[in-house]
Amino acid sequence: QSALTQPPSASGSPGQSVTISCTGTSSDIGGYNYVSWYQQYPGKAPKLMIFEVSKRPSGVPDRFSGSKSGNTASLTVSGLQAEDEADYYCSSYAGSNNVIFGGGTKLTVL
Amino acid sequence: EVQLVESGGGLVQPGGSLRLSCAASGFTFSSYSMNWVRQAPGKGLEWVSNIGSSSRTIYYADSVKGRFSISRDNAKNSLYLQMNSLRAEDTAVYYCARILGSTNWYFGYWGQGTLVTVSA
Numbered sequence: 231q232s233a234l235t236q237p238p239s240a241s242g243s244p245g246q247s248v249t250i251s252c253t254g255t256s257s258d259i260g261g262y263n264y265v266s267w268y269q270q271y272p273g274k275a276p277k278l279m280i281f282e283v284s285k286r287p288s289g290v291p292d293r294f295s296g297s298k299s300g301n302t303a304s305l306t307v308s309g310l311q312a313e314d315e316a317d318y319y320c321s322s323y324a325g326s327n328n329v330i331f332g333g334g335t336k337l338t339v340l
Numbered sequence: 341e342v343q344l345v346e347s348g349g350g351l352v353q354p355g356g357s358l359r360l361s362c363a364a365s366g367f368t369f370s371s372y373s374m375n376w377v378r379q380a381p382g383k384g385l386e387w388v389s390n391i392g393s394s395s396r397t398i399y400y401a402d403s404v405k406g407r408f409s410i411s412r413d414n415a416k417n418s419l420y421l422q423m424n425s426l427r428a429e430d431t432a433v434y435y436c437a438r439i440l441g442s443t444n445w446y447f448g449y450w451g452q453g454t455l456v457t458v459s460a
Contacts, residue, residue: 233384266446268385275435275450276377276385287440287448319385323445327399329387 234332241338252320260301264323342366349454362419362436370414378432
């Protein structure tokens with residue numbers, strides 16, 4: 231299975247909203263509601279931000295939201311804050327007991 | 341508090357072997373599926389392997405199938421990854437990751453990672 235496709239970079243000013251896309255196929259994103267998003271700071275472990283397309287784990291601010299349309303999933307960060315500057319990875323179940331990730335998007339807060 | 345601590349990484353020659361360990365605490369280890377996820381330097385994340393709570397189910401990414409072996413010891417609250425026939429492309433930080441709840445396909449808790457370098 232190929233990796234999911236994410237833009238390499240995204241940016242926004244404090245207070246603005248930014249949306250990061252994640253494109254797959256009908257065999258992964260389009261076929262299952264097991265899309266998740268992870269935030270990763272340099273040198274640190276990833277942190278789960280969104281699971282099952284749009285659910286937030288306990289402790290994740292509601293500024294983070296997820297959605298899916300067809301074969302494309304999206305992560306929206308509203309009310310951007312400096313601390314949101316990080317790498318973001320999408321992930322999806324891809325059938326046959328396999329999970330795939332996107333290549334990652336570096337979010338810059340201007 | 342859930343804690344996952346990996347160990348066992350290091351420098352190994354191509355074709356060599358290495359065994360990674362992950363010590364778990366802060367939760368009932370025997371109740372959760374566990375995973376290994378890796379990240380090559382400067383690259384994205386790659387899921388490696390999953391093992392069910394009682395070891396009855398085991399899954400691997402195609403890239404490591406036949407070379408890597410995942411196992412667990414619930415009495416010792418420990419997860420392992422035996423890596424054989426290592427290649428340069430296996431160079432990565434290897435993370436131990438616990439599922440969030442009952443679904444295998446997203447990872448709610450991560451260790452700090454251990455670096456494996458495959459080089460002559």
